[in-house]
Amino acid sequence: MMELRHLRYFCAAAEELNLTRAAQKLFIAQPPLTRQIKQLEDEIGATLFIREARGLKLTPAGRYFLDHARQILDKVAATVAGTRQVASHGKQVFGIGFVPSIFYGQLPRLVRRLRQNKNVEIVLKEMKTGEQVEALKAGHIDIGFGRLYIDDSEVEQELLFNERIIAALPAEHPLATGPVSLSQLANEPLVVYPSGSGPNFADIMQGLFANQALKPNPVQQVNDVQTALALVASDLGYTLVPEQVKRVTREDVVFRAITGSDATSPVLCSRRREPPNAVMRLANLILSELVSQKQQDPSLL
Incomplete structure (x- = not known):
């Protein structure tokens, strides 16, 4: 059965493209690492590496698996960090990604209203729209505001105005x-x-x-x-x-x-394609009100 260690071992091997260096990076011996990689390939039913004289080379399947393995590990790390933060502060962390030009308008109003909920801790991260999509998939942020359309099956984008x-x-x-x-x-x-x-x-x-x-x-x-x-x-x-x-x-x-x-x-809102939790429902409600106000009074920024 595939476990998180298989993903960590695979990512280390994919980043180093050398089993000896990857084993050193993981602080394990090379033979166990080789066996774990072989087990992973057997579990998936696909060859992830081509073994060459100079080291390893990722197959197309390996490159695809690497992208998603990194996202899974990032998601796990973000979940653990968020859980620790909730345990220590008793608050739910809500991450917002944004491009700088968005922050001159209605985004500060959204943040102010969300902060009125004492059980929510808002974390703001400046990042490009493409970076927001990757951060959403990895669980580093919960919502993003940008200006570019990004085609990704795991993320939905809504045109606000x-x-x-x-x-x-x-x-x-x-x-x-x-x-x-x-x-x-x-x-x-x-x-x-x-x-x-x-x-x-x-x-x-x-x-x-x-x-x-x-x-x-x-x-x-x-x-x-x-x-x-x-x-x-x-x-x-x-x-x-x-x-x-x-x-x-x-x-x-x-x-x-x-x-x-x-x-x-365009001013776009990006979210993961998943059922919204209580904080996301509140954010969506506030956004709907702000957009409605702007539609009624276009002079509002």
């Missing part, structure tokens, strides 16, 4: 007096965000200009909104941000609507 994209400009910029068009912005220096393998905010920015046959003028790449706004304040250029970012009050930065464009960025 679409948020307008606006321009952030230096306060003394000639275009800072009113709404601006993309054609006006195209020749101005632009502070951009890094692109990646999947759809992201950088792609949305590029798409805005491409849809109007315009080419932006990027001058600096940054990883987060706060750094982008700091560079805007330094008069390095302008940037594009989701509307709720205008909650950030800086005397040296102004936020302006973009005319001739209906570009938006």
Whole structure:
């Protein structure tokens, strides 16, 4: 019968790709490790490693099993840690993952209301949407807020609302007096965000200009909104941000609507596909109220 030790032994062997080093890492002798790996392969009915002269090589089945074995071990570790925390504090831990640009809007209201329940301890973790999905599957967080759609059978995503994209400009910029068009912005220096393998905010920015046959003028790449706004304040250029970012009050930065464009960025909630517990039901109820308020009054951020 497969046990957790089989998963730990397998992961060590898969990470080292050498049974001798893996055995040393596990503080056991090599022959028992070899037997445990063979037992695991027999139990699964699949070859996980190809034995080569220089060491081990994962088979396609082995690579697949490694991904899921890590998730199982992470889930067990998170469960143990959470259980200890509940035992020591008498509270249920509720982990929330978020991308920074979400935290300027309604997320703080959700956190404040959840914290009114004295039996719940809220843990906030800043992470990208893809990282949130992996953290959900591993049990490190319970709910995530991001802007990218991730296709994963173990995680469900709910569109809360679409948020307008606006321009952030230096306060003394000639275009800072009113709404601006993309054609006006195209020749101005632009502070951009890094692109990646999947759809992201950088792609949305590029798409805005491409849809109007315009080419932006990027001058600096940054990883987060706060750094982008700091560079805007330094008069390095302008940037594009989701509307709720205008909650950030800086005397040296102004936020302006973009005319001739209906570009938006989604605000998504990610959860594990499982029956909700009491805290999740409360979080869902609060979220429903906040989204309903925004639908009734779109000016709410």
